[in-house]
Amino acid sequence: MPGSLLVAGTTSDAGKSVVTTGLCRALARRGLRVAPYKAQNMSNNSMVVAHPDGGGAEIGRAQWVQALAAGAVPEPAMNPVLLKPGGDRRSHVVVMGRPAGEVSASDFVDGRRHLARAAHDAYDDLAGRFDVVVAEGAGSPAEINLRSSDYVNMGLAQHASMPTVVVGDIDRGGVFAAMLGTVALLDASDQALVAGFVVNKFRGDPSLLTPGLDRLEALTGRRVYGVLPWDPTLWLDSEDALDLEGRRSSGSGLRVAVVRLPRISNFTDVDALGIEPGVDVVFVSEPRDLAGADLVVLPGTRSTVEDLAWLRSRGLDRAVEQHVASGRSVLGICGGFQMLGRRMLDPDGVESGEPADVPGLGLLDVETRFAAEKVLRLPVGEAFGQPVSGYEIHHGRITTGLDEQFLGGARRGSVHGTMWHGSLESDGFRRALLARVAEASGVDLPASDVSFAALREARLDRLGDLVEEHLDVDALLALARDGVGPVPLLPPGAPTPRDS
Structure with missing residues (x-):
């Protein structure tokens, strides 16, 4: 039975791309046909892939790397909408790999309806051809001011009845409040699709985290699927420039x-x-x-x-x-x-x-x-x-x-x-x-025989190993295939969209 899973996050750069990439590698190791997917990227870091109609097509760099992790051929459907910022208030639009005009901040809702259709059509196409689609959200699903036009986070989850896990970056602090708040801010129908959490970038003794994880599960009625440790050796192709200052070698000369x-x-x-x-x-x-x-x-x-x-x-x-x-x-x-x-x-x-x-x-x-x-x-x-x-x-x-x-x-x-x-x-x-x-x-300059492609593959394997070791991959696969069971509303009695 085909399945899908949405990896959402408490914030931008919480680790959605890392978790999605690691899951793609871990699930592909089980012999499954896995496709990464991100309905919409906003990034100037992109990659050219082959277009089904011939010629080239442009997709987000992160989805290209995730396809490599999954052992799949990268294609436009894996990132059907790419927004490339052209200024503070306008973005150049790429749909299914090809330029498709612009969208402005003032036209945020009406100007995105056709993008939502294109994105969901691409997802449906992938879901019909692969065993599992691992979808990456964008930003946070708790941006409730944008919910009416959302097709990347809970809008996508509603389209496909897609179970969702929320990733939080504990290295930033406040991760428990961010996870609880993310779920509590969603309306009832969206909350019903959130199955649990993944903690990212943990440093130190895991036993110190247990009381917080237990309390989070008790408060939300949702499980924590695992805690990924901080690993400074991981360096994946990024889709934004948030961490450029950390991109340097330790060499000299x-x-x-x-x-x-x-x-x-x-x-x-x-x-x-x-x-x-x-x-x-x-x-x-x-x-x-x-x-x-x-x-x-x-x-x-x-x-x-x-x-x-x-x-x-x-x-x-x-x-x-x-x-x-x-x-x-x-x-x-x-x-x-x-x-x-x-x-x-x-x-x-x-x-x-x-x-x-x-x-x-x-x-x-x-x-x-x-x-x-x-x-x-x-x-x-x-x-x-x-x-x-x-x-x-x-x-x-x-x-x-x-x-x-x-x-x-x-x-x-x-x-x-x-x-x-x-x-x-x-x-x-x-x-x-x-x-x-x-x-x-x-x-x-010292002699060198280092292979960049081999190093990238080793990093993807290392990420797959971390996911296998620290996340309950079998439970996440079962979640992708079976969907979310009954979960409580936060806070109790939260209104549905029709009640509000």
């Missing part, structure tokens, strides 16, 4: 400074650099932080023109130019590469919202013109004698001049620019690039 652009996207591009011995990766936002860097990385951005203006306002443009003048290396990826060129043109306001014609940093002989149609590709090629693969997500069309061609971009001396996200995950290419950086800086 070759220093990589990644400019933390305000609208940074696809920042997981640099994760592969941090696994190399003797390489230290830091995110920076001040010109002085570039001093002593051997490699400066300008990453992808959702708003290239605006982030270039930010770069100039802080004097980072001059710091990058001085870095290059000293003979040291720069790598620009997608939007960061476009900034390195001579000029960026946006006559129709595709990216900027209004027409723009701005000079770039002039470090590469490249001109960018933004067009309405988004490019979504999975390219393969070669650089420095090494095979390279990646993915492209952009509106910019690149015209190169006299500089050397380089991975969909250009290269001049120590300045490298590519349109290919993910290229640094190609092990041979990454090591060849770092060897050139080290040579230019006079740094002795």
Whole structure:
């Protein structure tokens, strides 16, 4: 019998993605066909997958990783709606992997009805093809001001009569109140689908937690399915930039400074650099932080023109130019590469919202013109004698001049620019690039044979092991298949939507 489970959370970044990913791996080990699903992501960190109709499609990075954990082929139905923030009040919309206009804060309810239909249709499709769908919620189901238009949390649960577990991050404090409050704020029909809880990021002696867990179960009439311990070795591809400051290696020797652009996207591009011995990766936002860097990385951005203006306002443009003048290396990826060129043109306001014609940093002989149609590709090629693969997500069309061609971009001396996200995950290419950086800086870089793909797989296995060891996976699987039994209302006598 097919089943499904919603992994909701008390807050954003409570651990929904981690628990969902771990469950995907644990259930797949049981020989089940497992599909991850998130009705709607709001993230600028995405991945290109194959579209059923041909060409490329864009989904959230977290669902791509969860599909790997499940041993499934990533597809658009696993993240049918992706919102990419274009400002404080508007988001670019991707539906089933393809651009689908914009939605604004002022049109939050009416502008989302068609998105709900697309999301639920995608879920129904997955549920008909897989044994188990492990769905990840967004934010918190207790955002009761948004309940009428919700199709990601309890709106999804109601659509599929889906049992729900609530994840709480105990490392933040107040987890018991957050879990109890999350359930108590829901109306009766939504409460009826909440089966219990998972505690995440616990440090210390588990016996100290027992009185709190017992009290939570007594107060809510719902069980705790387990407590996941804090594990600093886990480092999964993230879908947002909340933990960028913690993304660094513990190495020393070759220093990589990644400019933390305000609208940074696809920042997981640099994760592969941090696994190399003797390489230290830091995110920076001040010109002085570039001093002593051997490699400066300008990453992808959702708003290239605006982030270039930010770069100039802080004097980072001059710091990058001085870095290059000293003979040291720069790598620009997608939007960061476009900034390195001579000029960026946006006559129709595709990216900027209004027409723009701005000079770039002039470090590469490249001109960018933004067009309405988004490019979504999975390219393969070669650089420095090494095979390279990646993915492209952009509106910019690149015209190169006299500089050397380089991975969909250009290269001049120590300045490298590519349109290919993910290229640094190609092990041979990454090591060849770092060897050139080290040579230019006079740094002795240790030999390495580390495989990024193997390391990611090991992390997924480790997460699966933690879930198997610390959560009652068999009970969660039974819950997914059988649904929620009778549970009490909190507080007693809570009104149903029809009574209120």
